[in-house]
Amino acid sequence: MRISRRSLKLKALMSATAVATALSVAALASPTASAETGTTGASSYVRSAAEHHRLSAAAKAFDGGIPQAPASLTACNNIKSSAQIPLLVSTNESYAFVVTPGAAMVLQDLRLPNAADYGDLALPTWVVFNGSTSWEDDTMLALYCNGDLAVRAQSGALIWHSNTAGKGGKKVTISNSGNIVMTNAAGAVVWQSGSRAEALTANHILPSNQFLQFWAYGVGEGTQQTRLSMYTNGDLAFSVNGKVVWHSKTKVPGSHAALTTRGQLMVISPAGKLQWSSKNGGGSLNTAFDTSSGTIFVADDDGTPIWQVPGTNLGEVG
Known part of the structure; x- marks a missing residue:
């Protein structure tokens, strides 16, 4: 797989297993609703205070466990949730684009100087998921040769895609502001997620x-x-x-x-x-x-x- 690589020092990032443990796919699909806002469905992804704790604990457990991380994903290549390094990292090490069983997400690293064990929290800012996908699914994030960025279950079932086939996309990176950016061979932006700090x-x-x-x-x-x-x-x-x-x-x-x-x-x-x-x-x-x-x-x-x-x-x- 042709992926550029760089050193990773971001404590808050975790392996696919840790992300899956902290953010239950089953919980994503639970029908939590708000009478005040009328929101349902994806609103169930909102995290409770207890989930903040689980994220922090998982980040601590995997601190230093990933020596290197990709900086970009190039066309005709993919990253699977079973990979040792299932993520892309921004150059300022504040954001990561992670693939996990049944989901892909952008994580924001919160650096809290006096929080001891909770000094680094990884909070999702942008998420696509399928709540019915197995915990053991080897989900894939792929930038296809035709320029489409997609998240697919191991079965091939589509979870999400950028709908950019035929538009010349050659590389995907995660910016220092948390935005997923696809560029063409000339470096021009083809598509972006619009994700940012949450x-x-x-x-x-x-x-x-x-x-x-x-x-x-x-x-x-x-x-x-x-x-x-x-x-x-x-x-x-x-x-x-x-x-x-x-x-x-x-x-x-x-x-x-x-x-x-x-x-x-x-x-x-x-x-x-x-x-x-x-x-x-x-x-x-x-x-x-x-x-x-x-x-x-x-x-x-x-x-x-x-x-x-x-x-x-x-x-x-x-």
């Missing part, structure tokens, strides 16, 4: 005109997209499948959002004046906002949730 860690900001996003597609389950958006008009909003389900009602153009070391989500004007706050506490530098569930959680044994976007119920938080 989580914001304490002491970091979400600038004006930027957003966090989680996206999932399940065979027979449909698609779910959740976003936390900082609009240019100064309003911070949370949306599910394009519908705003909550917003801060702030109106100072150019404002940014920030997650404090107390675990509070805030909107701050360009002049530095507080416009809105979640008003909770109990956080630390080990706190993050998870867009898939709309919660602020602490990286500890329980993945303790300390705030949730009002009016949402995207999954268990306790």
